Amino acid sequence: MKNIFLFTFLLTFVVQAEETNSLKHHDHEACEHGPHDEAFKLAPIGVMGSHVHGEGELMFSYRFMFMEMEGLRDGTGRKGQSEELGHMMLMPAESYGMLPRRMTMKMHMLGAMYGLTDDWTMTLMVPWLEYDMDSSSRMMAMSGVNKFSTQSEGFGDVKIGSLYRFHKAEDYELIFNMTLSLPTGSVDEDDDTPMGNQRLGYTMQQGSGTYDLMPGITLTGHNDVWGYGAQAIATLRLGRNSEDYSKGDSVMLNTWLSRKITKNFSTSLRIELNSWKDYDGHDDELVGRKNMMPTADEDLRAGTRADALLGFTYLFTEGALAGNSIGLEAGMPFYQDIDGPNLETDYTVTLGWQVRF
Numbered sequence: 633m634k635n636i637f638l639f640t641f642l643l644t645f646v647v648q649a650e651e652t653n654s655l656k657h658h659d660h661e662a663c664e665h666g667p668h669d670e671a672f673k674l675a676p677i678g679v680m681g682s683h684v685h686g687e688g689e690l691m692f693s694y695r696f697m698f699m700e701m702e703g704l705r706d707g708t709g710r711k712g713q714s715e716e717l718g719h720m721m722l723m724p725a726e727s728y729g730m731l732p733r734r735m736t737m738k739m740h741m742l743g744a745m746y747g748l749t750d751d752w753t754m755t756l757m758v759p760w761l762e763y764d765m766d767s768s769s770r771m772m773a774m775s776g777v778n779k780f781s782t783q784s785e786g787f788g789d790v791k792i793g794s795l796y797r798f799h800k801a802e803d804y805e806l807i808f809n810m811t812l813s814l815p816t817g818s819v820d821e822d823d824d825t826p827m828g829n830q831r832l833g834y835t836m837q838q839g840s841g842t843y844d845l846m847p848g849i850t851l852t853g854h855n856d857v858w859g860y861g862a863q864a865i866a867t868l869r870l871g872r873n874s875e876d877y878s879k880g881d882s883v884m885l886n887t888w889l890s891r892k893i894t895k896n897f898s899t900s901l902r903i904e905l906n907s908w909k910d911y912d913g914h915d916d917e918l919v920g921r922k923n924m925m926p927t928a929d930e931d932l933r934a935g936t937r938a939d940a941l942l943g944f945t946y947l948f949t950e951g952a953l954a955g956n957s958i959g960l961e962a963g964m965p966f967y968q969d970i971d972g973p974n975l976e977t978d979y980t981v982t983l984g985w986q987v988r989f
């Protein structure tokens with residue numbers, strides 16, 4: 633599946649590169665209209681903070697993100713599991729009483745961007761999160777395992793950002809990203825389990841609980857038919873949250889290539905690498921259960937993951953919807969190394985709409 637997906641995509645690129653093998657410089661006209669006149673100059677929808685707006689220009693966006701996680705992994709290898717009596721039987725050495733089987737994340741995110749000057753744009757992002765987890769438990773089970781589901785839903789961490797374009801050349805530019813993540817997402821979500829109403833594991837909490845500083849740098853550029861970009865963003869946790877822990881610092885590296893199909897339509901390939909550390913401190917409500925379930929263990933939180941994502945962008949350039957764009961991106965990891973046993977990521981999908989004024 634993964635190979636076919638990548639192969640088809642690369643083939644598309646190769647064929648098109650043959651057709652238009654001229655990397656001749658674009659006419660100056662097109663460049664003056666900024667990044668909003670052709671679809672391939674826009675970053676894939678899953679990329680945040682990739683562009684600045686002109687002074688007084690406003691953009692609103694809505695994104696829906698879906699992530700599916702199923703099956704357990706420890707390090708880079710999968711943990712085997714059987715349907716019925718449970719994957720638990722396959723791990724006698726790590727006799728957890730409760731293990732997750734599957735988790736989905738749905739995120740609705742509203743975004744706004746406003747150009748204070750031609751080089752300086754302010755951003756706001758408001759996420760709404762929904763986590764659903766299916767687990768198996770040996771606790772309180774007469775025989776075999778209990779299967780049960782837990783859920784948490786609510787606002788995630790609101791992010792206020794500033795983008796400053798510090799270098800602009802004819803066909804590429806560099807942006808300094810600085811975002812502050814506010815502790816608006818809950819870190820004390822509970823739900824019903826076979827052992828009664830309990831604090832949910834760390835992965836089901838909606839926020840970090842801390843103010844997080846997210847400095848970064850973004851490069852974007854294009855020629856006649858190709859758009860490209862690279863971005864590095866760190867997340868640094870400031871202090872500890874109300875439950876007296878902080879999530880691990882993390883870093884994200886992003887690189888993408890977009891290809892013009894028509895003026896209005898483009899495809900993209902993106903590689904995103906994320907690496908994150910263990911937590912400092914722990915939630916007192918969870919620490920007593922860390923030998924029972926890995927999602928309660930503050931020392932099993934670290935990981936590194938690299939995803940390949942295929943994207944499509946459609947930009948309206950005429951009529952009432954001119955300036956609107958629709959983006960779709962779907963991807964899956966090609967490398968995962970996580971502390972475990974914990975759920976591995978299977979795929980992510982992002983669908984978004986952006987309106988420019």
Ligand SMILES: [Cu+2]
Binds near residue numbers: 683684685691745
């Ligand atoms: Cu924007």
